[in-house]
Amino acid sequence: xxxxxxxxxxxxxxxxxxxxxxxxxxxxxxxxxxxxxxxxxxxxxxxxxxxxxxxxxxxxxxxxxxxxxxxxxxxxxxxxxxxxxxxxxxxxxxxxxxxxxxxxxxxxxxxxxx
Amino acid sequence: xxxxxxxxxxxxxxxxxxxxxxxxxxxxxxxxxxxxxxxxxxxxxxxxxxxxxxxxxxxxxxxxxxxxxxxxxxxxxxxxxxxxxxxxxxxxxxxxxxxxxxxxxxxxxxxxxxx
Numbered sequence: 001x002x003x004x005x006x007x008x009x010x011x012x013x014x015x016x017x018x019x020x021x022x023x024x025x026x027x028x029x030x031x032x033x034x035x036x037x038x039x040x041x042x043x044x045x046x047x048x049x050x051x052x053x054x055x056x057x058x059x060x061x062x063x064x065x066x067x068x069x070x071x072x073x074x075x076x077x078x079x080x081x082x083x084x085x086x087x088x089x090x091x092x093x094x095x096x097x098x099x100x101x102x103x104x105x106x107x108x109x110x111x112x113x114x
Numbered sequence: 115x116x117x118x119x120x121x122x123x124x125x126x127x128x129x130x131x132x133x134x135x136x137x138x139x140x141x142x143x144x145x146x147x148x149x150x151x152x153x154x155x156x157x158x159x160x161x162x163x164x165x166x167x168x169x170x171x172x173x174x175x176x177x178x179x180x181x182x183x184x185x186x187x188x189x190x191x192x193x194x195x196x197x198x199x200x201x202x203x204x205x206x207x208x209x210x211x212x213x214x215x216x217x218x219x220x221x222x223x224x225x226x227x228x229x
Contacts, residue, residue, distance in 0.1 A: 034217055038155075043204065044220040088155050092218075101169065102147060102208070102218050104157040 004093050006105035013081050014113050021076040021108050023065075023091030033074040034092040035065055036104075044090065050074060061085070083114045117141050120205050120221035127195055128229055135190045135224045137205030146188035147206040147218065148180060157204070163188055164210055192226075200228045 005024045013019060025031060035047040048059025055067040065076045074091060091105040118139045127133050139146065145164040149157050161180045162169045168180065177193045192199060205221040 036220075043222045044157075044206075046217050046219075049217055090157060094216075094218075101159060101162055102206070103159065104149075107155045107157070109155065 004091055004103050004105040006089075006091055006108050008108045009106070010109045010111070012111045012113065015083055016080045017112075019076070019078040019081050019085075019110070021089055021091075021110070023074045023076065023105055024072050025074070025091075025093045026072060027093055027095040027103075029095060031093050031095045033065075033067060034094070035059065035063070035074075035076050036090045036092060038088040038090065038107075040087065047076070047089075081110075081112045083112045086110060086112045118205055118207055118219050118221040120203075120224050122224060123222060124225050124227075126227045126229065129195055129197060131195050132191070132193045133195060133226075134192070135203055135205075135226070137188050137190070137221060138186055139205075139207040139219070140186065141207055141209070141219060143207035143209045143219075144185055145208050145210040146182070147208075148188065148190050149204040149206065151202040151204060151223070153201070160190075161188075195228045197228050200226055202226070 003026050007022045033050045036044040037047050038044050047063050048057050048065055050057045050067045058064045063078050065074055067074050089108045094102045121136045147162045148160040150160055151157050160171055160174045163180055163182055179191045181189045202223045202225050204223045206218040208218040209216045
């Protein structure tokens with residue numbers, strides 16, 4: 001079955017630690033990949049997206065993600081997290097063969113300790 | 115101006131009632147969605163709709179129905195509310211260019227509590 005998997009459900013880090021959140025998908029064909037962030041009590045906001053070209057994409061607030069087609073992965077990274085990065089992070093896929101469907105992973109809850 | 119707006123932001127209602135949540139987008143997008151986010155933060159797509167087709171997630175009970183009076187609006191009607199319907203409901207929109215390379219924009223969410 002087609003799916004988006006985020007293996008880290010809860011991550012707790014100290015400020016200045018490095019972050020990597022995993023995302024794997026199982027859709028075939030052309031895919032476009034996204035990371036969204038949801039700060040406490042707020043709506044989802046786009047962090048970054050991959051459509052084509054350079055597989056290493058940079059987003060807002062120092063986040064980046066790397067698309068590795070052979071591994072069906074799109075992991076999110078940040079070299080040094082801040083307390084304000086505490087939030088839920090969602091990986092999402094929009095694939096041509098799913099029509100207009102926009103599928104999300106189960107999310108990763110990140111807590112950054114000052 | 116808010117790109118995707120939902121009303122109400124909070125909704126508390128009794129079991130068995132019928133309620134609606136409104137969604138409007140001013141981005142000129144032609145595709146809109148409804149998502150349900152449960153207490154574990156899992157985002158489940160309920161519907162996607164554009165002027166061509168309505169795609170319904172088959173796991174969504176038929177008590178839920180989307181209504182689109184025009185391209186800028188996709189309202190969610192829920193009949194005979196149940197306790198398990200308590201969740202945060204997000205509306206979203208995106209531009210469908212026949213490809214998949216556009217992101218979705220989300221509303222602020224509606225927190226529905228059924229008592």
